[in-house]
Every structure is written in structure tokens, then in C-alpha cells.
Amino acid sequence: xxxxxxxxxxxxxxxxxxxxxxxxxxxxxxxxxxxxxxxxxxxxxxxxxxxxxxxxxxxxxxxxxxxxxxxxxxxxxxxxxxxxxxxxxxxxxxxxxxxxxxxxxxxxxxxxxxxxxxxxxxxxxxxxxxxxxxxxxxxxxxxxxxxxxxxxxxxxxxxxxxxxxxxxxxxxxxxxxxxxxxxxxxxxxxxxxxxxxxxxxxxxxxxxxxxxxxxxxxxxxxxxxxxxxxxxxxxxxxxxxxxxxxxxxxxxxxxxxxxxxxxxxxxxxxxxxxxxxxxxxxxxxxxxxxxxxxxxxxxxxxxxxxxxxxxxxxxxxxxxxxxxxxxxxxxxxxxxxxxxxxxxxxxxxxxxxxxxxxxxxxxxxxxxxxxxxxxxxxxxxxxxxxxxxxxxxxxxxxxxxxxxxxxxxxxxxxxxxxxxxxxxxxxxxxxxxxxxxxxxxxxxxxxxxxxxxxxxxxxxxxxxxxxxxxxxxxxxxxxxxxxxxxxxxxxxxxxxxxxxxxxxxxxxxxxxxxxxxxxxxxxxxxxxxxxxxxxxxxxxxxxxxxxxxxxxxxxxxxxx
Amino acid sequence: xxxxxxxxxxxxxxxxxxxxxxxxxxxxxxxxxxxxxxxxxxxxxxxxxxxxxxxxxxxxxxxxxxxxxxxxxxxxxxxxxxxxxxxxxxxxxxxxxxxxxxxxxxxxxxxxxxxxxxxxxxxxxxxxxxxxxxxxxxxxxxxxxxxxxxxxxxxxxx
Numbered sequence: 004x005x006x007x008x009x010x011x012x013x014x015x016x017x018x019x020x021x022x023x024x025x026x027x028x029x030x031x032x033x034x035x036x037x038x039x040x041x042x043x044x045x046x047x048x049x050x051x052x053x054x055x056x057x058x059x060x061x062x063x064x065x066x067x068x069x070x071x072x073x074x075x076x077x078x079x080x081x082x083x084x085x086x087x088x089x090x091x092x093x094x095x096x097x098x099x100x101x102x103x104x105x106x107x108x109x110x111x112x113x114x115x116x117x118x119x120x121x122x123x124x125x126x127x128x129x130x131x132x133x134x135x136x137x138x139x140x141x142x143x144x145x146x147x148x149x150x151x152x153x154x155x156x157x158x159x160x161x162x163x164x165x166x167x168x169x170x171x172x173x174x175x176x177x178x179x180x181x182x183x184x185x186x187x188x189x190x191x192x193x194x195x196x197x198x199x200x201x202x203x204x205x206x207x208x209x210x211x212x213x214x215x216x217x218x219x220x221x222x223x224x225x226x227x228x229x230x231x232x233x234x235x236x237x238x239x240x241x242x243x244x245x246x247x248x249x250x251x252x253x254x255x256x257x258x259x260x261x262x263x264x265x266x267x268x269x270x271x272x273x274x275x276x277x278x279x280x281x282x283x284x285x286x287x288x289x290x291x292x293x294x295x296x297x298x299x300x301x302x303x304x305x306x307x308x309x310x311x312x313x314x315x316x317x318x319x320x321x322x323x324x325x326x327x328x329x330x331x332x333x334x335x336x337x338x339x340x341x342x343x344x345x346x347x348x349x350x351x352x353x354x355x356x357x358x359x360x361x362x363x364x365x366x367x368x369x370x371x372x373x374x375x376x377x378x379x380x381x382x383x384x385x386x387x388x389x390x391x392x393x394x395x396x397x398x399x400x401x402x403x404x405x406x407x408x409x410x411x412x413x414x415x416x417x418x419x420x421x422x423x424x425x426x427x428x429x430x431x432x433x434x435x436x437x438x439x440x441x442x443x444x445x446x447x448x449x450x451x452x453x454x455x456x457x458x459x460x461x462x463x464x465x466x467x468x469x470x471x472x473x474x475x476x477x478x479x480x481x482x483x484x485x486x487x488x489x490x491x492x493x494x495x496x497x498x499x500x501x502x503x504x505x506x507x508x509x510x511x512x513x514x515x516x517x518x519x520x521x522x523x524x525x526x527x528x529x530x531x532x533x534x535x536x537x538x539x540x541x542x543x544x545x546x547x548x549x550x551x552x553x554x555x556x557x558x559x560x561x562x563x
Numbered sequence: 564x565x566x567x568x569x570x571x572x573x574x575x576x577x578x579x580x581x582x583x584x585x586x587x588x589x590x591x592x593x594x595x596x597x598x599x600x601x602x603x604x605x606x607x608x609x610x611x612x613x614x615x616x617x618x619x620x621x622x623x624x625x626x627x628x629x630x631x632x633x634x635x636x637x638x639x640x641x642x643x644x645x646x647x648x649x650x651x652x653x654x655x656x657x658x659x660x661x662x663x664x665x666x667x668x669x670x671x672x673x674x675x676x677x678x679x680x681x682x683x684x685x686x687x688x689x690x691x692x693x694x695x696x697x698x699x700x701x702x703x704x705x706x707x708x709x710x711x712x713x714x715x716x717x718x719x720x721x
Binding site: 048049050054055114116117268269271272274361364365367368371372376384385386388389391392393395396 | 573574575602603605606607608609610611612613614615617618619621622623624625626627656657658661695
């Protein structure tokens with residue numbers, strides 16, 4: 004357990020006017036831009052407006068993806084656990100390759116709205132839809148706890164105060180931001196959030212490297228010179244954690260990336276399969292800008308900590324809370340001006356807010372669309388959906404805040420828990436659902452249940468019910484470590500799904516045709532989804548043509 | 564007196580309650596009738612995700628079959644009632660915040676009467692679910708005829 008005492012003296016945790024203004028100004032900027040680019044009255048819903056290109060989509064993927072876990076947590080894990088932390092860099096980047104090769108374009112062809120929609124429609128089962136929706140909400144919850152912790156710690160640095168106050172404050176800001184950006188009709192401005200966070204991170208890295216004489220133009224490579232001076236705990240492979248845990252963590256993060264609803268949702272909506280693929284490539288590039296930098300930042304931070312504060316490892320070493328703000332801490336230890344440290348801190352808040360907003364909206368859509376509208380009340384009006392969605396966000400915000408007051412793990416680890424859940428429950432359904440037409444309802448239900456049980460048991464065993472002596476059942480924790488349960492678990496879920504599908508009846512021909520259509524070499528029109536093509540045999544449905552009266556909206560307006 | 568009448572609809576029973584009265588008025592004054600369905604982008608943001616709002620923004624509403632079907636079903640109901648009585652109804656679709664869009668549409672088309680249903684909720688239920696009709700009243704300078712859902716039910720029962 005991480006002691007949640009205040010941050011170290013070195014971090015000078017007190018109210019700072021300039022950084023506080025910077026963080027506030029940044030949040031206002033998000034709202035302002037959202038307001039300017041809000042959805043104005045759409046005159047004609049069927050006439051092509053401004054569509055989002057590959058690069059902008061890639062930035063949106065990057066901002067949605069890179070949370071406090073990437074911005075703060077990854078450097079923290081590398082600083083605290085050395086080589087083990089690299090499993091996060093490797094896992095999170097590799098996940099996008101799997102996504103690119105196996106899922107992005109196919110998801111686009113399937114063409115549904117949400118992740119539970121896919122599971123529900125593909126396996127033709129409301130029970131499967133409900134499990135997927137609940138898993139989505141659970142992922143949002145665990146993932147956001149990590150963000151809340153990160154924001155709370157950065158909040159202490161910027162505004163002073165204690166951890167509890169800051170977590171409550173920052174979460175209120177996040178929920179308020181979501182409500183307000185909704186009220187302004189604003190959609191999240193992901194590209195701006197990405198630019199702010201990447202500029203802040205890279206500027207921090209270059210400034211620390213330059214002023215401390217660690218690096219000049221390419222700190223990502225130059226930090227290598229530092230490795231021989233750092234503790235062996237930092238550089239030696241598998242010194243702190245076992246080989247198995249390393250591989251398990253990396254594997255969990257890879258499959259988890261491909262199962263995260265808030266990541267996948269973008270692929271249903273992009274203009275074409277080509278855009279889906281290129282957006283992924285750009286997204287990966289934008290993500291890598293930060294991922295290449297994090298290990299260097301961690302190395303600089305660790306060395307500065309050793310020189311200025313004291314030994315990094317051992318009984319009086321760096322605490323979890325210190326590690327989680329190593330990026331800000333390093334800038335502070337390098338004696339950079341206060342406004343500059345404020346910029347680095349603001350980047351962390353931007354990262355956390357962008358991702359939390361994405362997660363909360365995934366959760367609210369799981370509740371309002373997938374559970375409420377699709378299962379409970381098919382006649383739900385738009386206003387009822389809005390109400391359920393808002394209720395979900397407020398409730399989730401409250402639960403996350405309370406849990407974050409005493410979180411059971413580091414930012415990066417908390418987020419890894421969400422990944423192992425996504426990798427265990429959702430990834431096998433997406434993968435088999437898209438690639439094996441005989442996967443059926445019974446198989447999906449059995450597989451998802453198995454995944455949920457494995458994950459829940461691992462979390463209870465290691466985090467919730469565990470004592471100081473360690474996990475309740477050590478053997479289980481060895482095979483299914485909570486952060487890496489997917490390595491052993493995902494193959495089991497695959498096996499269960501396949502075995503049950505084989506033992507029961509094949510899905511009907513309609514579903515099989517949809518699956519085949521997702522892989523058809525015939526290019527699909529931009530206006531079509533797999534289901535349409537499968538049902539009407541490739542004819543562009545007449546309904547999607549603009550109707551004559553809708554067109555009249557675009558016509559000359561009558562005078563007042 | 565009334566030349567252009569607008570019947571906004573969201574496909575609910577509440578909205579449907581206003582249709583007959585609106586058509587009565589239209590017949591009497593031989594007015595043009597518009598019906599408007601507004602895709603509520605706030606609701607869409609929270610129920611389908613921000614990415615879907617971007618999709619609507621890009622003019623790709625045609626890909627979103629279920630939503631399109633829902634929207635068309637709502638306006639088609641009004642058009643059908645109109646056909647039964649020989650009144651032509653022009654169907655329109657827009658996206659945005661319902662009350663703003665309805666008010667703007669009324670300005671754009673120089674509508675002189677809006678006819679809307681009201682669910683007559685009060686207290687907590689009103690606070691939570693709000694009332695688009697109430698907001699339209701506040702955002703437009705045009706005449707509005709509000710038809711209470713429960714009022715029509717009572718009359719039908721009599």
C-alpha cells in the first residue's frame with residue numbers, strides 16, 4: 004500500500020499563483036474552443052460537412068488514449084521499478100499494432116455505435132450486451148480512479164492543500180467540465196488537448212535534460228549515457244519483478260488496448276476503412292512521441308532525486324506518491340522556473356481530464372444507450388437518455404472520487420487493472436466475433452463470464468482482501484497477477500468461448516454473412532455498414548439518400 | 564390568420580397529442596404545415612458518445628440507420644395524420660439543442676404558430692426531465708399553442 008502522506012518538501016507543495024492561473028486558463032481554453040466549435044444547428048443532416056482527417060483523428064486517438072497513466076504513471080513505474088516499467092511502454096505501443104492489423108478496419112465495416120452494441124448485435128444477445136455494458140462501466144471506474152489519483156497529486160503541487168481536498172476538487176472540475184461542455188454544445192476538443200500535453204511533456208524533458216547537462220537535441224537516446232550511473236535496480240532486467248510478471252503485464256496491456264471501449268469507439272465512426280487504418284498509424288505516432296520520451300524523463304528524474312534528495316531505493320527511498328509526480332518533480336529539482344513547472348503540471352491535468360471525459364462518456368453511453376434504451380425501455384426519448392447519461396456521470400464521478408481517496412495502487416497499476424479487465428472480457432469477444440463466424444451466443448456468454456470471474460478473483464485476492472502478508476492465495480496471484488491476469492486468462496477465455504461455441508448450435512446465416520462482409524475485399528461504400536450490405540445485397544439503401552423535403556432546408560431562406 | 568404552422572416532434576406520445584389540434588387549425592386557415600424532428604446532440608453525446616456527434620457534424624447521419632428510422636417515424640406520423648385530412652405536411656430534420664433549433668427554425672421559415680405537446684409534469688419529475696416546450700416558449704417570440712397531453716386524454720375519454 005502506498006502511504007498517502009503529503010508530497011516531499013523538495014516538491015514545495017503549496018499554492019502557486021502562476022501555475023494555478025495556467026491550469027485554470029487551460030481549462031477555460033478547452034471550454035472556449037469547445038464553444039466556438041460547438042455543433043451549430045445542422046441545416047441538413049445528409050449533406051457532407053467538415054469531416055475529420057487522419058491526422059486530427061490520430062491526435063484525438065492520442066489524447067483519448069494518453070491519460071495521467073501515460074503522462075505521469077509510466078515515468079513513475081520506470082523510476083520506481085526500472086526495467087519492469089518498460090513492460091508498460093512496450094505493451095501500450097504494441098497494442099495499437101494488433102488493433103491496426105486485426106480490428107480497426109473490420110470494426111469500421113461492422114459499423115455500430117458502441118462496444119456493447121457490437122457484442123450485443125454480433126452475438127444476438129441482450130445478456131451479452133448487458134455484460135459488455137457493465138464491463139465498460141467497470142473499466143471506466145477502475146481507469147478513472149488512477150486519473151483521479153494523478154490529478155489529486157498534481158493538484159497538491161499547484162494549489163497546495165491536502166490530498167483529499169485536491170481529489171475532490173479535481174474530480175468536481177472534471178465532472179463540471181463534462182456537464183458544461185455538454186451545455187455549451189461543445190464536443191471534446193481532443194486535438195487541442197493532445198497538443199497541450201505533448202508540448203508540456205517534451206518541453207519538460209528537453210528543459211530538464213538541457214539545464215542539467217544530460218542531453219542536447221535527442222534526450223531519448225542521450226539518456227543512455229546515464230544508465231551506467233544509475234542504481235542497478237533501475238537498469239538491471241528483472242531485478243525487482245520476475246520475468247513472468249514482465250511478460251504478463253506486457254501481454255495484458257497489449258490485449259487490453261484492443262478491448263478498451265473508449266479507444267475502439269472512434270473506429271466505428273471514421274469515414275472509411277482507409278481512414279480507420281491511417282488514423283491508427285497517426286495515433287500510434289502521436290502516442291510514441293510521448294512514449295519515447297517517458298523513459299528518458301524517468302532516468303533524469305531518478306538521477307536528480309538521487310543527487311538532490313537521497314537514495315531512490317530502499318526503506319527511505321522514493322515513495323509511490325513521489326514517483327507518481329516524478330515528471331513534475333524532475334522539473335522542480337532541475338530548478339526550472341515556476342511557470343515552467345506549472346506548464347508540465349498543466350499537461351498532466353490535460354491528459355487526465357481528456358481521458359476521464361472519454362471514459363465517463365463511454366460509461367454513460369453503456370448505461371443510457373446499451374442498457375436503458377436497448378434493453379429496459381426501447382421507446383426511450385432523447386431526453387430520458389440524456390437524464391440517464393447525466394445520472395451515470397455524476398454517480399460514477401462520486402464513486403471514483405471516494406475510491407481515489409485511498410487507492411490501492413499506483414496510477415499506472417490502477418490503469419493496468421482496467422486493461423487486464425478489457426483484455427479478459429472484451430478483447431476475446433471482439434477478436435473472435437470479427438474473425439470466427441461460428442462464435443455464438445453461448446460461447447460469448449461463457450467466455451465473458453469466465454473472464455469476469457478470473458479478473459474479480461485476482462483483484463480480490465491481491466488488492467481488496469489481501470493483508471500485509473500478501474495475497475490470500477499466493478499461487479493464484481503468481482499465475483494471475485491482477486495487473487497481468489490476461490496472460491494466463493485470455494487464452495482460457497478464448498478456449499472456453501471456442502469450446503462452448505463448438506458444442507452448441509452455430510449462429511444463423513444472417514450473422515455469418517455480417518461477419519464475412521467485415522472482411523470482404525469488395526470496397527464498401529462510405530455510407531454502408533456490414534449489416535446493410537448483408538441484408539440488402541449490396542444495394543445502397545434508398546433511405547440514405549436525402550429526401551426532397553430535407554433538401555428544402557438548404558434552400559434560400561424566406562425573409563423575415 | 565395563421566399561414567405557416569410548425570409542429571415539432573420527438574416521436575413521443577406527448578408530441579403526438581398536439582398533432583390533431585395543430586391540423587385542425589391548419590385546415591381552418593388553410594395554412595402550410597411543417598413538422599420538425601431535432602436530433603438532440605447533448606443526448607447523443609452522452610448516449611452514443613462524442614464521436615457520433617462528430618459524425619452528425621460531418622453530415623453522415625445517413626449511416627446511422629436506427630436513428631434515422633426513429634426520426635423519420637416521428638415525422639411520418641405527423642405527415643400521415645395530415646394526409647388523412649388532406650393537409651400537406653413538409654418533413655424537416657435538424658440537429659442541435661432542441662429548443663434553440665425549434666426557435667431558429669420558426670424564424671427561418673417565418674412560422675406564425677408553433678403547436679407543441681406538454682406532458683404536464685410537475686415537481687421533481689419536471690425538474691429532472693425538463694420540458695422542451697417550456698424552453699421553446701422562452702426562446703421564441705412567435706405564438707405557441709401548448710396542448711396538454713392529459714387534457715386530450717380526458718377529452719377523448721368523455
